[in-house]
Amino acid sequence: MGERRSPRIHAGSRMKEMMSTYYLGAKNAADNNQKVAWITSGGPVELLIAMDVIPVYPENHGAMCGVTRMGPELCEIAENMGYSRDLCSYARCDIGSAVTGKSPIMGLPKPDFLLCCNNICGTVTKWYEVLARLFDVPLVFIDAPFIHDEMTEGSVEYVKSQLRRGIKQMESILGKKFDMDRFSEVAMLSGEASSMWGETLALCKNIPAPMSAFDGFILMAPIVTLRGTREVLDFYETLQKELKERVREGVAAVPGEKYRLLWDNLPIWFKMRDLSEKFIDLSACMVASTYLNAWARYDLSGSDPVDAIARAYASAFVNESILHRAKLMRDIVEGYSVDGVIFHSNRSCRPYSLGQYDIKEMLTEWTGVPGLIVEADMNDERVYSEGPVMTRIEAFIETLKPRREARV
Ligand code: SF4
Secondary structure (H helix, E strand, O other): OOOOOOOOOHHHHHHHHHHHHHHHHHOOOOOOOOOEEEEEEOOHOOOOOOHOEEEEHHHHHHHHHHHHOOOOHHHHHHHHHHOOOOOOOOHHHHHHHHHHHHOOOOOOOOOOEEEOEEEEEEEHHHHHHHHHHHHOOOEEEEOOEEEOOOOOOOHHHHHHHHHHHHHHHHHHHHHHOOHHHHOOOOHHHHHHHHHHHHHHHHHHOOOOOOOOHHEEEEOOHHHOOOOHHHHHHHHHHHHHHHHHHHHOOOOOOOOOOOOEEEOOOOHHHHHHHHHHHHHHHHHEEEEHHHHHHHOOOOOOOOOOHHHHHHHHHHHHHHHEEEEHHHHHHHHHHOOOOOOOEEEEOOOOOOHHHHHHHHHHHHHHHHHHHEEEEEEEEEOOOOOHHHHHHHHHHHHHHHHHHHHHHOOO
C-alpha cells in the first residue's frame, strides 16, 4: 500500500512556520504583556483579535493529539477523573492534557479567560464550564439558537445581544474599551479570508483535483485559528497560486484520479496517512469535505460588524437543520462532480453524525450518488476497527465503477 504518492504542497512549509510562530507567541504571551483566551472552533474569534487577545483553540490542539496518537492516553486520564467515555474525545483529550500537561506541543498556555459559543454543539458549554473551574478564570459565553428552518430576525437580535454582553464582559476582564473600528476591520479581513478559503477549496472542482481533502485537513489550520489577521490572507493567496499552477499543468493530488469523493464530518485524525494512502491506491480523490467548507461560509461583508458576526456564527453548518445540510451537500456533490460520499459516523461528535443516514438517502434520491457510512472517532482509536473500515471502502469504490464510466 502507498507506493504512489500525492505531490507535496509547498505552501505547507510556510504554514508550519506560521503556526509555530503563532504557538510560540501564545506561549510567551505573559512575558509580552499579552492576554490569552481559549476559544471554541466556531466561536467569533474576531472579538478577541480586535482586543489584541491571542486566541488558543483546544480543538486544534485536540486534532494534534489525534494525529500524534495521544488520544487514548489523554482520554483515559479524563475517564479516570470520572468523565464518561461517551463524551467528545476532544473534550476528554483537552481535560486530560490540561491536568497533566501531556501534549504533543508541551501543553497550551494557560488562559486568562475563555470564549465559548455553542453554535457547534452542547458539549462545549459544559466542557468550558469545567475549564473555567479548573483554571479559575472568567467564561464569556455566546448562546446561538439552533436554526430549524430559516434564520429569524429574532434569532439574529438575540445573538447580537449575546455579543454585546460578551463585549462588555471582555472590557471588564481586560480593563480596556472595545474598539468598534478595529472590530470592523478585523471582521472584514476575516470575511475575506473565509471567501479566499472557499475559492481555494473550489479549485478542486477541476478534474483532476489539485488538492485532496486530506491536504485540506492540514492546510485549514490558519483559517480556523487566525482568521481576521492579514497573514492568513497572504498565506491562502500563496496556496491558491500554487494550486492554480497545478490546475494549469494538470497536476493531480491523486495521480491517475478516477473517482471523486466527498467526506462528511471530522477527519479520523489518527488514520489520516493510512486513509489518504488507501484512497490513492484506489485512484480515488477526496475532492471536498463538509468540514473544510464550514470555514468558507462566513459572509462578513455587512456594514454593521456585530450584525454580520451574529448572522455568520448563528448559521454554523451543524447549527442548521438536516434538510439544510443535505441541500448544501447536494450543491457540493453537483459542483465538484462527486461520484460517492463517505460519511464518517463519528462517535464523539453527535451533532455532526446525527441525521447522516437521512442525508445519505436524500442525496442518493436527488443526485443518484451513493454514500457509505463508516463508524469511527476523530481521536479515540479504541473505537476504531481498521479491517472492516478498509474492506468496506474498497467494496464501495468498486460499486462506483459504472457511475465513473458514465461520467467519462
Ligand atoms: S462534540 Fe463535535 S462539535 Fe462538539 S467539540 Fe466535540 S467534535 Fe467539536
